[in-house]
Amino acid sequence: MTTQKTTPNLLKRKAGRIDELSESGGNSLAVDAMKRMSRSPVAITGAVITVLFVLLAILSPFLAPKNPYIPYDELRNTLRPDSIPGPMPGFLLGSDQNGYDFFSRLLVGSQQTLIVGVAATLIGVLLGMIIGGFAGAFGGWVDTLLMRFTDILLAIPSLLLAISIAALFLHGTQWTVIIAVAVVSVPVFARLLRGAMLAQRASDHVLAATALGVRRRTIVFRHMLPNSLGPVIVQATLTLATSIIDAAALSFLGLGDSDPSRAEWGLMLGKSQSFLDVKPELAFYPAIAIIVVALGFTLLGESLREALDPKNRR
Known part of the structure; x- marks a missing residue:
């Protein structure tokens, strides 16, 4: 009789708990990670910098007060071998070494820098996922x-490898920088995805699907690959920061696009090294912009990595 009385009460309590969980809703790993990031000052700082940079890059052609690709006579007429005009009416930061509006070129340069960084990262992710996906899926x-x-690619220092690849091209272009930086990031994504997929191969759901006779292609694309993309996405955020820095380094060394009319922060930094004693602002502003943007992506990527780490869940 005791069992008959307590069993309905126990079922009622369990049903009540289920109703409470259904009302509150269970949090997935992604939702829980976003909540932790929203409480992290580091994550908020990185997100603010990243969002402002992306908005600036998108809107820069409309925000630029002058045409950044046309030299102005009022600036060129005041250029001297030992003097580059600073701020003046109509030109907030004055001229660069070629008579272009320096402020407008800084704004538009953000767009070119974002294009180089994103394109290099996407190509690196795609090639790395192909290599890592085949290695993790087939093994042997x-x-x-x-x-x-x-391993051969990883044995070469990243910047030295990028310089070697860029030097293979007869004429440096924007795509030269993108390809060189992308190849550097390929082994990182390949090893990361390969390790995640090898861990998935030993998981229970993959073993069960294999035992049931599910085709290998279905197991790879439906079970292993989707569950292995989390670390790749986090690494892509961090790699975007290093891609921007590496692209700026190649342009600074003269291995990128040599067209002086193109506005890109790394190229602007490289072309200004001969005028540091005349107008150091030509190097300071692009350098500071690159540092701040790279810092923003790094803070956001590190915060995302910590938020998605199961060991940090409470």
Whole structure:
């Protein structure tokens, strides 16, 4: 009789708990990570910098007060070998070494910098996922061959590898920088995805699908790959910061686009090194902009990595 009386009460209590959970709703890993990031000053700072940079890059052609690709006579007529005009009516930051409006070129340069960084990161992610996906899905000699190739790339310092690839082109262009920076990031994404997929191969749901006779292609694309993309997305955010820095370094060394009319922060920084004693602002402003943007992406990526780490869940 006791069991008969307590069992309905126990079922009622469990039903009440289920109703409470259904009303409150369970939080997924992504939702829980966003809540933790919203309470992190570091994540908020990185997100603010990143959002402002992206908005500036998109709106810069409309925000620029002057045409950044046309030299102005009122600026060129005041250029001297030992003097570059500073702020003057109609030109907030004055002229650069070629008579262009320096402020407008800084604004538009954000768009070119974003294009280079995003394009290089996307190409690196795509190639890295292809290599890492094949290695993690097939294993065996395929895994060994592809991973030894990535080991060779990782053995070379990243900046030295980027310089070597850029030097192979006869004429430097914007795509030269993008390809060189993208190749540097390929082994990072390849090893990261490969490791995540190898961990998925030993998981229960993959073993169960294999035992049921599900095709390998279905297991890879429906079970293994989607569950392995989290670390890749986080790494892509961090790589975007290093891509911007590496692209600026190549342009600074003269291995990028040599067209002086193109507005890009790295190229502007490289072209201004001969005028540091005349107008140091030509180098300071692009350098500060690159540092701040790279810092924003780094803070956001590190915060995202910590938020998605299961060890940090409470």
